[in-house]
Amino acid sequence: MSTEGSEAVIQHTSGWLDKARTQWQNFNTWLELDSSHLSPGRQLSVKYFTVAVILFFAQILFGLLAATQFLAPGFLYEILDFSVNRMVHINAMVVWMLYGFIGCVYWLLEEESGTEIVGLKLGNIAFWVLTSAVTLVVLVYLLVQIGPGKDSSLWLINEGREYIEAPRWADIGIVVVILIFFYNVVATFSKGKWSGIAGVLTLDLIALAGLYVAGMFYMTNITHDQYWWWWVIHLWVEATWEVLVGVIMAWSLMKLLGVKRKIVEIWLYIEVALMFGSGILGLGHHYFWIGTPEYWLTIGGFFSALEPIPLVAMVVHALYDAGTHSFKNSNHPAVAWIIAQAFGNFFGAGVWGFMHTLPQINLYTHGTQWSASHGHLAFFGAYATINIAFFYLAIQHWRGNVWMGGGMVNNWRWKWALGLLNAGVLGMTIALLIAGYEQSFIERAVGGSTWGGYFDAQNHPAFVSAMAWRLFFGLVTAAGFVLLVWDLMTIGKTETRKAQVIE
Amino acid sequence: MLEPVALKDFFITFFSSALVILAGASYALLYAWSHLSQKRTYRLLSYLAYAVLVIAVVVLSRAANFSGYWLLISVAMLVGYFFAPIGIWHLCIKTHPSEQAPADR
Numbered sequence: 001m002s003t004e005g006s007e008a009v010i011q012h013t014s015g016w017l018d019k020a021r022t023q024w025q026n027f028n029t030w031l032e033l034d035s036s037h038l039s040p041g042r043q044l045s046v047k048y049f050t051v052a053v054i055l056f057f058a059q060i061l062f063g064l065l066a067a068t069q070f071l072a073p074g075f076l077y078e079i080l081d082f083s084v085n086r087m088v089h090i091n092a093m094v095v096w097m098l099y100g101f102i103g104c105v106y107w108l109l110e111e112e113s114g115t116e117i118v119g120l121k122l123g124n125i126a127f128w129v130l131t132s133a134v135t136l137v138v139l140v141y142l143l144v145q146i147g148p149g150k151d152s153s154l155w156l157i158n159e160g161r162e163y164i165e166a167p168r169w170a171d172i173g174i175v176v177v178i179l180i181f182f183y184n185v186v187a188t189f190s191k192g193k194w195s196g197i198a199g200v201l202t203l204d205l206i207a208l209a210g211l212y213v214a215g216m217f218y219m220t221n222i223t224h225d226q227y228w229w230w231w232v233i234h235l236w237v238e239a240t241w242e243v244l245v246g247v248i249m250a251w252s253l254m255k256l257l258g259v260k261r262k263i264v265e266i267w268l269y270i271e272v273a274l275m276f277g278s279g280i281l282g283l284g285h286h287y288f289w290i291g292t293p294e295y296w297l298t299i300g301g302f303f304s305a306l307e308p309i310p311l312v313a314m315v316v317h318a319l320y321d322a323g324t325h326s327f328k329n330s331n332h333p334a335v336a337w338i339i340a341q342a343f344g345n346f347f348g349a350g351v352w353g354f355m356h357t358l359p360q361i362n363l364y365t366h367g368t369q370w371s372a373s374h375g376h377l378a379f380f381g382a383y384a385t386i387n388i389a390f391f392y393l394a395i396q397h398w399r400g401n402v403w404m405g406g407g408m409v410n411n412w413r414w415k416w417a418l419g420l421l422n423a424g425v426l427g428m429t430i431a432l433l434i435a436g437y438e439q440s441f442i443e444r445a446v447g448g449s450t451w452g453g454y455f456d457a458q459n460h461p462a463f464v465s466a467m468a469w470r471l472f473f474g475l476v477t478a479a480g481f482v483l484l485v486w487d488l489m490t491i492g493k494t495e496t497r498k499a500q501v502i503e
Numbered sequence: 504m505l506e507p508v509a510l511k512d513f514f515i516t517f518f519s520s521a522l523v524i525l526a527g528a529s530y531a532l533l534y535a536w537s538h539l540s541q542k543r544t545y546r547l548l549s550y551l552a553y554a555v556l557v558i559a560v561v562v563l564s565r566a567a568n569f570s571g572y573w574l575l576i577s578v579a580m581l582v583g584y585f586f587a588p589i590g591i592w593h594l595c596i597k598t599h600p601s602e603q604a605p606a607d608r
Contacts, residue, residue: 262598263598263599266594266598267594267598270594297505298572298573301573301576302575302576302579305576305579305580306579306583308524308527308528309583309584309587312524312527312528312531312584312587312588312591313531313587313591315528315531315532316531316532316535316588316591316592316595317591317595319532319535319536319539320535320539320595320599324599346528350524350528351521351524351525354520354521354523354524355517355520355521356517356520357520358516358520358567358576359505360505360506360507360508360516360567360568360569361507361508361513361516361517361520361567363507363508364507364508364513437513437514437517440513441510441513445510445513446510
């Protein structure tokens with residue numbers, strides 16, 4: 001290329017960059033968010049929330065693509081195959097939950113410890129490292145997709161383990177970032193003050209980081225390999241994440257409803273005990289059919305029957321607090337999402353879980369759309385909801401702790417976003433339930449888990465129409481997401497009143 | 504020994520399992536509400552919910568072919584779901600010393 005040609009390209013690029021910069025500035029001006037309202041720790045927290053929202057969008061987008069491929073298998077064939085879309089859909093969900101949780105912890109850390117975050121600079125570096133790594137991993141998932149059956153593929157492209165497909169370099173990176181996060185939490189509480197919430201959080205983060213390591217080594221026996229793999233999948237989700245949510249919930253109940261610290265901390269201990277008591281050995285319901293000894297049938301069945309008890313306890317306690325505090329709160333959208341969490345967790349994890357968890361029926365249902373039905377409602381109900389509640393809490397403070405009670409401008413937006421997202425996920429859950437019922441009946445019980453049975457089930461009108469309804473409700477969820485983002489960007493913009501003080 | 508659910512009992516298994524949890528939660532909620540509102544009707548309704556739970560457990564045990572030590576799960580559900588709400592309620596009272604509901608002051 002000639003010198004003139006190079007200069008033209010440079011000028012063109014710099015013009016484009018200037019234009020992009022101007023548009024970004026205009027967008028920021030339109031948002032009217034003032035970061036000076038936030039402490040440095042909370043500024044880091046909202047970075048995590050922002051990426052969480054972007055990944056939430058990725059989850060929905062790739063979920064819609066995968067749902068479309070159930071109806072039109074040729075759609076994007078050999079460009080973005082179902083396996084890739086499904087993988088990105090699930091990975092995006094796991095990672096946006098983690099971003100949300102880390103954001104929530106950074107949000108509460110300074111206030112809870114009474115001091116500034118010790119390794120704030122390190123925390124900011126870790127955020128950019130993690131975000132760059134996630135971007136690179138997703139680009140490799142989308143553009144490279146597969147590699148030869150060598151160690152290099154495992155290290156650079158895809159580790160191959162369902163739900164935790166991130167290549168090995170990213171795995172190590174995730175552990176390092178989580179260790180930095182752990183250091184920040186422990187060092188900050190050590191410098192400031194410890195509390196019951198701080199203690200439970202610290203112990204939980206040790207388990208969170210430690211259990212991830214169980215998914216980082218290989219065993220030649222598939223049963224042994226799956227045995228450890230479930231430690232990450234089940235124990236992360238049904239033990240450490242539930243406890244993390246318990247911590248976040250306890251703190252938010254104090255701030256939003258004015259519940260006393262002593263009460264939330266005692267309940268946190270009770271719920272952690274109940275959760276660990278039933279959740280750890282509830283792991284047994286994943287060991288029914290992978291070649292582990294027969295006693296896991298009994299252990300898994302028994303503890304799975306007990307798993308809903310902590311969820312019932314939470315509902316009763318929520319009712320008690322609601323009765324004594326008359327639901328007076330400082331942030332209506334956040335509290336509405338917390339209520340959605342209590343019910344979503346109970347129905348998604350409790351009811352939908354127990355419906356197919358006893359081995360006598362799980363023999364037919366495991367690995368069918370039943371699991372997907374349970375997974376959609378449980379993940380959204382237990383985890384997405386609490387993160388969204390915190391998005392509203394963050395935006396309230398980002399705007400200068402403005403009023404977010406009754407009589408807000410454009411109140412309908414958060415209510416409709418709440419309604420559409422919940423209706424969308426519930427609709428998908430019911431559609432997948434019907435598909436799973438049909439699949440376990442025709443493919444498993446009648447067809448005897450043969451390929452013939454599989455294809456009979458996949459082509460059955462009940463399955464196909466259930467999948468069409470799943471796509472429809474996926475679109476409803478997407479509409480709810482668009483409204484949620486619009487609401488988060490605009491809520492409280494014109495509000496001049498200060499937030500209600502809750503005693 | 505494990506005997507899988509018969510084809511004809513699929514629906515009843517799913518339905519009764521869901522009903523166990525829903526009736527258990529309804530019993531717990533109505534029990535708590537009967538204390539908060541001091542109304543006997545809610546207490547009676549809570550026992551009605553528990554009766555539904557008992558029926559659901561019996562139906563589930565039959566549909567899922569529980570026999571021998573598997574029946575321990577049925578017993579655990581009946582005993583656990585009966586006492587858990589009472590225990591949880593008392594924990595609520597003990598942990599909210601300054602905010603007790605009118606009925607328990």
